[in-house]
Amino acid sequence: MKTLPSLSLAGIIITSLLGCQSSNLQYQDNKTSHQLQQSAVNSNLGYDIVESLTVEVGPRLAGGKNDLVAVKWAEDKFKSLGYDKVYKEPVKVPVWSRGDASAEVVSPFPQPLVITALGGSVATPENGLTAEIVRFHTLADLKKAEPAQVKGKIVFIDQKTERHKAGNGYGKSVGGRSKGAIAAAKKGAVAIVIRSIGTDHDRMAHTGAMRYKDGIKKIPAAALSAPDANQLNAILKRDKKVVISLKLSPQHLGYSTSYNVIGEIKGQNKPEEIVLIGAHLDSWDEGTGALDDGAGVSIVMAAGKHILDLPTRPARTVRVVLYAAEELGLIGGKQYVKTHKNELNNHYIAAESDFGAGYIYRIDVNVAPQKFEQVKNELSSMKINGVELGNNEAGGGPDVSMMPSLGVPVASLRQDGRDYFDYHHTPNDTIDKIDPKALAQNIAAYTQFAYLMAQSTTDLRPIKKK
Incomplete structure (x- = not known):
């Protein structure tokens, strides 16, 4: 019986020593994290990378000549x-x-319109098509319309994209772009034009992917650029019958092989x-893909390089993935989880940079709820x-x-995207829109995040699957 106090004391001593060891490890990780942050914000590496990509490659549409x-x-x-x-892994694109x-207004006030084809669109007849437009404020309004109101006309969806720090307005309006052709064709429309999904006032149209559905006619x-959408509204106020002509010549050329790098x-x-x-390597073909997603490519590549330059490697492997064909429907991301399905249990946590280069102001995670506070503590040095x-x-x-639906923890490093949709998917997506200081702050955040998670002692699973 006299040994119990001794055992108890030994347990206290061991627990205390383990606690001190854990505390010392956290101190060392935080110290390294601060050093990484300082080296990243004072480095031009990220800007050099995105400049190299946009100058030496330029626009890089998946499956296109620069892919x-x-x-x-x-x-x-x-x-x-x-x-x-x-290494690289093949992706069919x-x-x-x-x-x-x-495009042009034929009547009542003839004039040209600035447009661009949505990604994946079919062509008009070779000589174009001409029809009266029918305007709807939202995709939901179109879906409620009687077919007789739409049949034989060109649908015009006129929803504006709201400006938000977190980019929330995009999600509200993007359905008109992605699903509008399906809804319009169901009701007999011959084509669809939408107000660009963007927050700018420039006379530049925003492209972006749209979808068709098997069994429904492809139109x-x-x-339209925002000023041209405004112009159509002004014409409609004067005359409810507005006729436009539309001529598009895109082509579908089968499939090719691209790669996740x-x-x-x-x-x-x-x-x-x-x-x-990760980030995605592809871009639309209108600009040089500087913000979307050359910035992301440079952020994660440079973050990895700063970790590489440490005298001692972190505990876990840091994997930087440049995905193929994100713009065409997350094709590279979907292929990645198929290729690595037997390895997903070893993915400790994942994050992607794909929202330009605005300052990162917050980090959210999706980890086991009971471990959330512990993870916040491990990431606390990011506050600097x-x-x-x-x-x-x-x-x-x-x-x-x-990945969350497959049980993999993830993080979102939230960027200030108030001006992101001014340039998104337009010819204006060029490197002069990137603030080098903001880009360096992003790199610092991803460097700290990747390093601290590579060193973490917390079991992040099971997460709440979405």
Whole structure:
């Protein structure tokens, strides 16, 4: 019986020592995190990477002429940065060529309109088509309309995109772009034009992917610049019968092979466990893809490089994934989870940068609810970079959005995107829109996040699946 106090005391001592050891590890990780933040915000590496991509490759539509040029660029860039392992994985992608696009008001006040084809649209007849327009404020309004109101006409969806810091307005209006052609065709429309899904006032139309549905006629689909949508409204106030002509010449050219391009920093103690940070390599063909998603590519590539430059590698492997064909429907992201289905249990956490280069103001996660406060504590050194600790409701980003349903924890590093949709999917998506200081702050945030999660001692599972 006299041994019990001794055993109890020994337990207290061991617990105390373990606590001190854990505290010391956290102190060292936070110290390294601060050092990484300082090196990242004072570095031009990220800007050099995105400049290299946009100048040496330029626009890189998946399946287009620059697609494989971008893949080769990414492989070479990973290697030049010194990544431990660089490889690519095939992704089957559709090949779509934009062709030309033109439109004009035929009556009552003849004048040209600025448009662009929506990604994936079919062509008009070779000589174009001419029809009266019928205006709807939203996709929901179109769905409620009587077919007789729509049949034989060109549908015009006129929903404006609201400006929000978190980009919430995009989700409210994007349905008109992605699903409008299906709804319009069901009611007998011959084509659809939408107000661009953007927050700008420039006379530039925003492209973006749209969808068709088997068994429903495919009709041509285009976006109007915001000023031209306003002009149509002004004409409709004067005359309810407005006729426009529309001419689009896109082509569907089958399928080709693109690639997810991957660079890895091998973990020191738990190399089989993976912290994934990603972005998408493809872009639309109108601009140079600087914000969408050249910025993301540079953020995650540079974050990995800062971790590579540490004297000691982190415990887990940091995997940087540049996804193919995000713009065409998250094709690279979907292929990644298929290719790595037997490895997903080893994915510790994942995050994606795909919202330009505005300052990151908050990090949200999706981890086991009972471990949320512990994870917040482990990420607390990110506050020095202006990043607040948020909620446990993260989605992770487009190409990793399917991972939570498969049990993989994710994080969302929230960027200030108030001006992102001014440039999104337009010819105006060019490198001069990137603030180098904001880009460096993003890189610092992703560097800290990846390092701290690669060092974390917390079991993040099971998460709430979405």
